[in-house]
Amino acid sequence: MRKILLYALILGLTGCATNKKTNKNNNNAPREARTVANYPEVVAKPMVVAIxxxxxxxxxxxxxxxMELDVENLSKDKALxxxxxxxxxxxxxxxDYGVxxxxxxxxxxxTEQNFILRDGKVEVVFDIPRPKNISRALLLTEIFELATSKKSNNDLVIDFSATRLGDRYGLYVSDMSRPLFRNYINKKDTFQIRSIDNHVxxxxxxxxxxxxxxxxxxxxTTLKPAIKSLRIEEIQKIQTGTPLQLQTEGVYFAVEDTMNTRNGxxxxxxxxxxxxxxxxxxxxxxxxxxxxSQETRxxxxxxxxxxxxxxYFLSITGGNQTLSKKIIKTYxxxxxxxxxxxxSFKEGWKTDKGMVYIILGPPNKVQRSRDREVWMYAQSQNFSEIIFTFNKRPNQLADNYYELVRYPEYQAYWYPFVEAWRTGNVME
Structure with missing residues (x-):
């Protein structure tokens, strides 16, 4: 499965060298022994695939x-x-970007102090000093692979003024040592909302x-959906640093003042x-x-x-159960x-990014600025390069909400990809 995290730039595959020397004195050895001697086992090197x-x-x-690093070929016992x-x-x-x-x-x-291996991911923590007279800055991190000189980069805008509650507090589960890198919590999980100093x-x-x-x-492009008004279902008072477990699914918003719900x-x-x-x-x-539309109804x-x-699946595959199972598994x-x-504030599959990702898969390249993200899909045998632009929109519930810039011209690309799904021809 191809991997992508859109707050990371993806590295290429790392080549592994093999020893091509043969043992001239081993010609009389059994065939199995000669094979082992001539082709020693290749040890895969650690490789960063996402950040x-x-x-x-x-x-x-x-x-x-x-930082959460997805590193392949890493030994659990020797990770550090x-x-x-x-x-x-x-x-x-x-x-800023471009400056x-x-x-x-x-x-x-x-180091042992800033490094942890959790759930198969490497997590690293470090401090960033606030520059003088600067309230917001762009942090660029680089992971340099010493053997190949390959680089993996990540960008993160830091608001040192901490106007949003999310700038000062994080969601913590499990051992409470690191904040979550996602915006959802499963009902079975006990969690806390905490600051760095765990101030209550x-x-x-x-x-x-x-x-x-x-x-x-x-x-x-013509039918823009009406924005639904948020309907409050419940308000409860909590304390930071206190274990919580919520059994009612929904969108939650933690605020310091119910009269000011803009920066929660x-x-x-x-x-x-x-x-x-x-x-x-x-x-x-x-x-x-x-x-x-008829199928949806x-x-x-x-x-x-x-x-x-x-x-549904048997109808689009003409009753082919094997093909139906393949489409279901992949989709x-x-x-x-x-x-x-x-x-973010809604399931990922419902978002504009999620929709494009589901149908076309991970983009080949991502370009980012403060208020925009551009996904590029490489030219193929049937299509020229396809570009999707997502503009960042102010949103009360999430800081990472993006809307796709829509064009009628996408029809020429979109429908063939949809047809590929319906015929089981999507490549993973």
Whole structure:
């Protein structure tokens, strides 16, 4: 499966050299022994494939940065030593995108104090000093592979003024040593909202109804959906640093003052299977991206969700059960990835980014600025380069909400990709 985290630039595959020398004195050895001698086992080198990052402002003079690295071929028992021997981590602090100044620069060593291996991911933490007279800056981090000189980069805008509650507090689960790198919490998880110094203060937790619609197609330029007003379902008073477990699914927003709900900390409480979808009633809804309007209505009107699913996939494959199973497995794997990557105040599959990711897969290249993200899909045998532009939109519940710039011209690209899904010709 190709991997992507859109707050990272993806590295290419690392080539592994093999020893081509042969043992001339081994010609009389058994055939199996000669094979082993001539082709020694190749040990795969650690390789960074994706990066996530976030920050929490400590005080008026610094912020703490947390990085999550997806590193392949890393030994669980020797992870720290392998990272030291294979990579070099450094950061550069600039005023903004496209501004080539240097507000701060330093190397970050991998140590027992700032390094942890959790859930198969490497997590590194380090402090960033606040530059004088600067309230917001761009942090560029680079992971340099010593053997190949390959680089993996990540960018993160830091608001040192900490105007949002999410700039000063994070969501913590499990051992409470690192904040979450995602915006959702499963109902089974006990969590805390905490600051770096774990200062205790009162907050109000507002729960909204989660009834947001899926993204419209990239060609929908005329029919702009009405923005739904947020309907408050519940307000409860909590304390930071206190263990919480919430059983009601929905969108939650933590604020310091119920009269000022502009700068809070938003997250979702989701079922314990999320980001996977396994229940028929949840599997039905994402079919909207690969279905006709009539098919969508037919599926929605069937009170038996499992029967609706079976009939749908068998109808588009002409009754081919093997092909149906292949499409189901691939499509819902893509749904899971979209949920994991893009969930904000609504499930990832419902977002504009999630929709494009589900149908076309990970982009070949991503360009980012302060208020825009551009996804580029490489030219293929049938298409020229395809470009999708997402503009960042102010949103009360999430700081990473993007809307796709829609064009009628996408029709020439979009429908062939949808047809590839329906015929089982999508490449993973």
């Amino acid at each position: 996530k990052s976030r920050y929490i402002v400590k005080d008026s003079s610094s912020a703490k940065v947390f 030593q392998q990272m030291k021997e294979t990579f070099r981590l450094s950061f550069l602090l600039q005023s 080539r100044d240097r507000l701060a620069y330093n190397k970050v060593d991998f 203060r009162d907050l109000y937790l507002i729960r909204y109804a989660n009834d947001f619609d899926p993204a419209q197609s990239p060609m929908a 900390l938003g997250f979702m409480i989701v079922d314990n299977r999320f980001p996977k979808f396994t229940l028929p009633e949840k599997l039905v809804k994402p079919l909207i991206y690969m279905s006709t 037919t599926v929605a009107e069937n009170p038996d969700a499992k029967q609706a699913l079976d009939r 819902y794997r893509r749904i899971e990835e979209a949920n994991r990557l893009f969930t």
